[in-house]
Amino acid sequence: MTSVDTILAHAAARREESRARWFEWLRIPSVSAQPNHAPDCRRAAEWLASQLRAIGFTAELKDTAGHPVVLGHHPGPAGAKRHLLFYGHYDVQPAEPMELWTSPPFEPVLVDGPNGKRAVARGAVDDKGQVMTWLEALRFWHDTQGGPPCRITIVVEGEEEVGSKHLPDFLEANADALRDADVVVISDSNMWDVATPSIVTSVRGLVYTQLDITAANKDLHSGLFGGSALNPINLITRVLGDLKDEAGTIMIPGFYDGVQEISAERRKQWDGLNFDEKAFLGGVGLSVPAGEVGRSALERLWARPTADVNGIWGGYTGEGAKTVIPSEAHAKVSFRLVQGQSPAKVLAGFRDFIIDRIPEDATVKIQVFSHGEGIEIPSDSPFVRAAQAVLTEEFGKPAILQGGGGSLPVVEQIKQIIGLDCLLVGFGLDDDQVHSPNEKFDVVCFERGIDSHIRMLAALAEA
Amino acid sequence: MTSVDTILAHAAARREESRARWFEWLRIPSVSAQPNHAPDCRRAAEWLASQLRAIGFTAELKDTAGHPVVLGHHPGPAGAKRHLLFYGHYDVQPAEPMELWTSPPFEPVLVDGPNGKRAVARGAVDDKGQVMTWLEALRFWHDTQGGPPCRITIVVEGEEEVGSKHLPDFLEANADALRDADVVVISDSNMWDVATPSIVTSVRGLVYTQLDITAANKDLHSGLFGGSALNPINLITRVLGDLKDEAGTIMIPGFYDGVQEISAERRKQWDGLNFDEKAFLGGVGLSVPAGEVGRSALERLWARPTADVNGIWGGYTGEGAKTVIPSEAHAKVSFRLVQGQSPAKVLAGFRDFIIDRIPEDATVKIQVFSHGEGIEIPSDSPFVRAAQAVLTEEFGKPAILQGGGGSLPVVEQIKQIIGLDCLLVGFGLDDDQVHSPNEKFDVVCFERGIDSHIRMLAALAEA
Known part of the structure; x- marks a missing residue:
């Protein structure tokens, strides 16, 4: 019996204990967004630090201007080849709206689901449950x-759930020590499906803005001013209506600068996934892809930038009619970026695009709420290869290398501040209700996550 | 002394009494939009009927499905040449927001202003104060x-303040009797300025719609669906952004069908008004006219149709960022029409314009809240001429014949149902704060209104 088989057998005999620890952590309502839960956040951090100490780690809480960071360390065996950095977060989203939960969000319960038992609680998967998969692996x-x-x-x-505001400060303050690691392992993503593991090798960046257009100094009556006064809603629709052409191409000059076409190998690999876009869109009541014409669904999702108006408001929005020409109009406009695009350049291009279309009488303000670049992780790194091999072993089928449509700002922060790539191996499923009521984590995913990390530790240590 | 001079002298000696009656009516909070004020509406109607009876009229309340109509009649002298119909409304706008009033809205007070005393109260001018100008004239x-x-x-x-919903029923039920009149006199408009009377000879029609666009069956995350799912906000901005071209021309096919160029005579007359558009726009913080290029300000306001988005909403509108692709987007879109345009045709053209731009996956609903045509009143009618002459006499300077930018649905209803033209002579000023807190009517306007109506009664009776 190899040491890995021994550890796996040991873990298999201790499923109840793993679950008990997981649930104990879930009972601490560490909601980072709500000030009244600040003591709970610290309690959740302390709980983790004490777990680490119990398995031979040094561990301390590092205070930040917000909630503390848990920093743990284990030197490993003398002369260890590799140094792995595990990142995760102990904070959770607010549980509201409470009335939609089938059981109290901070009292985890097991219920039946199509893949067997699942744990229902806020944080079940995001990210306490996923952190527990590697914490339990380290324990065993x-x-x-x-x-x-x-x-x-x-x-x-x-x-993490409030934008990792103080993480850059922490990373900078500890950069010298952290930079010594070889790779950052993160479990905060999903599998392809319950039977198929996956490694995420790219995440999109995000530029998120708010556009505020002001014209007259008060709301006007269209009977008196219609035909004379600038209408900021007409204007904002004109400006934003120009964002894309008929083929879905984003019309901001220079927007696509730096965007690379995907390699033939990657295209072949993604085509091989036989992604069912019809079912994907059908599930939300749509039938026709709306993005760039002539691109595959996964390419559009993982390797192409986007422009979306996420919100818009202005003027009269109540029942019936009010013939107002409002003084202001507003919109939230965001861009998902891929590797190679400069967020600063995209933002400058968007600013120019707007200003070019704004007449003399209007003033425009652009607020920036998010500003991160797309990151691609080399899929031929020894860590990705090693992880791919052991995941294939654990699940009995090849691990998929997939792109990620969303943004993980921490991946960019880590790359920029300490210069490391991430290894994104997560065990969630698309139906986990992350950030929603009745968040869950299938027990089979939790346990295969532990086993996968037991195997990965061995493989990555020698990669 | 002619009889008119006698009446004017009589009126001049009774200013206090006129004001007392006016204030008495203003104290009845006849807010038609608020159900708790329904008894007050009836009380305001009964007050008026009793006033009419006191000066020799028959008067009764005609019940409708909403608030009652006051119908009064006086046969005049035997063999009277003319039959005048006076229209007005006793209901007022809600007074909210109460905290912006400098005195309680239903406790009229006199305060000082640049033109002398002014009465501040809800309804001071619109339309109780203006109705009082002709009621007092009839009294004297x-x-x-x-x-x-x-x-x-x-x-x-x-x-009137809730859309004159049941007036058409009333007009139809009483059409035979009402049709016997020669002209409908309405005081519900403004003077050119405090020294210059005016007659409104056109009102614009109004088509007011709400556009509801639906795509997916729920809100989506832009990290997962950005680049694949149809975004209804991007779509609505695209559609509405196409409404006008750079020169302000409305791009709906057929929109301008039936629109007549103004006559050389009218153009000359309007040019002669030396309207100060710079001051007009400057007063609301604007400097550049925003309507159709190559048209004068008054032409754009009085003789050209418009298209305005009066409200827009969809997606995330709170603080900060939320990367949602919403399922719905909405807008209020209205058109001011001039005589010759068919509201039905404009609406059908707008519908086609939208539908042409809506892809397969979106559904669109267009609700119609208002649907009235523009009306032009022949400025060479004997009544307009007679009124113009006496107003010039009263004010010592010529009365202006002006267009109206707003819509008075009642003018269209009267034309369509009983076939009569209106004579629109009002005594309000642009700064009267109609529909806003601190509505006011300058006492000098109120009194000149009474005197003008005393004169007009004599002139119109013989026109």
């Missing part, structure tokens, strides 16, 4: 082997 | 001459 390495097979650093923050 | 004709110089019918409704 400690129990049976006396410690991990390589040097390990742990960074678990408490502000 | 009665006091001194025993009655009006011609046959008079009075129609004062209680639902």
Whole structure:
């Protein structure tokens, strides 16, 4: 029996205990957005630090201007080849609206689902449940082997759900120590499906703005001013209506600068996934892809930038009619970016695009709420290859290398501040109701996550 | 001394009494939009009917499905040449927001202003104050001459501020009797300025719609669906952004069908008004006219149709960022029409314009809240000429014949149902704060209104 088989057998015999620890952590309502839960956030951090100490780590809470970061360390065996940095977050989204939960959000319960038992609670998967998959793997390495097979650093923050505002400060303050790691392992993403593991090798960047257009100094009556006064809603529709052409191409000059076509190999790989776009769109009541014409669904989702108006408001929005020409109009406009695009350049291009279309009498303000670039993780890195191999072993079928449509600002922060790539291996499923009522994590995913991390620790230590 | 001079002298000696009656009516909070004020509406109607009876009229309340209409009648002298119909409304706009009033809205007070005393109260001018100008004129004709110089019918409704919903039913039910009149006199408009009377000879029609666009069956996350799912806000901006071209021309096919160029005579007359568009726009913080290029300000306001988005909403409109692709987007879109345009045709053209731009996956609904045509009143009618002459006499300077930018649905209803033209002579000023807190009517305007109506009764009776 190899050491990995020993550890897996040890873990398999301790499923109840793993679950009990997981649920204990879930009972701490560490909602980072709500000030009254600040003590709970600290309690959740302390709980994690004490778990780490119990398995041979040094661990401390590092205070920030917000919630503390848990920083843990284990030197591993003498002469260890590799140094892995695990990142996660102990904070959770607010549970509201409470009335939509079938059980109290901070009292985890097991219920039946199509894949067997599932745990329902806020944070079940995002990210406490996923952090537990590697924490339990480290525990079982400690129990049976006396410690991990390589040097390990742990960074678990408490502000991911509120934008990781103070993580850059922490990363900068500890950059020298952290930079020593070889790769950052993160479990905060999904599998392809319950039977198929996946590694995310790109995340899109995000530029998120608010556009505020002001014309007259008060609301006007269209009977008196219609035909003379600038209408900021007509104007904002004109400006934003120009954002894309008929083929879905984004019309901001320079917007596509730096965007690379995907490689033939990647295209072949993605085509091989046989992604069912019809079912994907059909599930939300749509039938026709709305993005760039002539691109595959996964390409549009993982390798192409987008422009969406996420919100718009102005003027009279009540029942019936009011013949107002309002003084203001507003919109939230965001862009998903891919590797190679400069957020600053996209933002400058958008600004010019707007200003070119704004007449003398209007003033425009652009607020920026998010500003991150797209990141591609080389899929031929030794860590991605090693992870791919052990995941294939664990699940009995090849792990998929997929893109990510969303944005993980931390991946960019890590790259920029400490210069490391991330290894994104998560065990969630698309139906986990992350950020929604009745968040859940299938027990089979939780347990395969632990086993996968037990295997990955061995493989990554030697990669 | 002519009889008119006698009446004017009589009126001049009774300013206090006129004001007391006016204030008495203003104290009744006849807010038609608010169900709790329904008894007050009836009380305001009964007050008016009793005033009419006191000066020799028959008067009764005609019940409708909403608030009652006051119908009054005086046969005038035997063999009277003319039959005048006076229209007005006793209902007022809601007074909210109360906290912006400098005195309670239903406790009229006199305060000082640049033109002397002014009365501040809800309804001070719109339309109780203006109705009082002709009611007091009729009273003084009665006091001194025993009655009006011609046959008079009075129609004062209680639902003008909520769209005159039941007025058409009333007009139809009483069409035979009302049709006998020669012209409908309405005081519900403004003077050119405090020294210059005016007659409104056109009103614009109004088509007011709500556009509801639906795409997916729920809100989506732009990280997952951006680039694949149809975004209804991007779509609505595209559609509405196409409404006008750079020169302000409305791009709906057929929109301008039936629109006549103004006559050389009218153009000359309007040019002669030396309208100060710079000051007009400057007063609301604007400097550049925003309507059709190559048209004068008054032409754009009085003789050209418009298209305005009066409201727009959809998606996330709170603080900060939410990367949602919403399922719906909405807008209020209205058109001011001039004589010759068919509201039905404009609406059909708008519908086609929208549908042409809506892809397969979106559904669109167009609700219609208003649907009235523009009306032009022949400025060479004997009534307009007679009124113009006496107003010039009263004010010592020529009365202006002006267009109206707004819509008075009642003018269209009267034309369509009983076939009569209106004579629109009002005594309000642009700064009267109609529909806003601190509505006011300058006492000098109120009193000149009474005197003008005393003169007009004599002139119109013989026109």
